[in-house]
Amino acid sequence: GESVGLHLPTLSVQEGDNSIINCAYSNSASDYFIWYKQESGKGPQFIIDIRSNMDKRQGQRVTVLLNKTVKHLSLQIAATQPGDSAVYFCAENMRSNTGKLIFGQGTTLQVKP
């Protein structure tokens, strides 16, 4: 069935270290993926996206990697800062022209000073 999952519920890193948040998706028909950041009491905030014809995309301090062979998505955050502390969700669009997104469970990133 439809599912997007995350490997770890909580990730704790030291300030300045790099963070890697992982996501496994189940539907090989998915062709568009987004990482969202959600701070407490706020809505999901777009971080970065990637289409299925790519395997890597870089933004400011963030990189998303897509491995379609094993249906795996990861978000790398360089030089993690206290402001990066939040819950991170991956979401997939399964070739739906309605734009429907299926969200994963979320990983809580805790940045230790």
Add this chain to the structure above:
Amino acid sequence: EPEVTQTPSHQVTQMGQEVILRCVPISNHLYFYWYRQILGQKVEFLVSFYNNEISEKSEIFDDQFSVERPDGSNFTLKIRSTKLEDSAMYFCASSGQGMNTEAFFGQGTRLTVV
């Protein structure tokens, strides 16, 4: 920077009452969505709306739910007879296109049914 706005930020209602959650999507967007998030859980799709009609809905979006775009700017979610299990954060989102474009989310309305 354009943003999706939602009102109210918090709504408390008695079980069985009707509630209307309001959203103003980004002005040039064409696709509108409602999602919900039960406390501590993932974000769940409810419904998508395009060209003044529902384009897709989930199993959660039963006959108690309806959406409307009453004018050129607002997008509303109505729950006809609220149940305790409807308590959640409700997020409105909009996107410029349906496929393969980012959806922008509002700050959410926390609905508490007592």
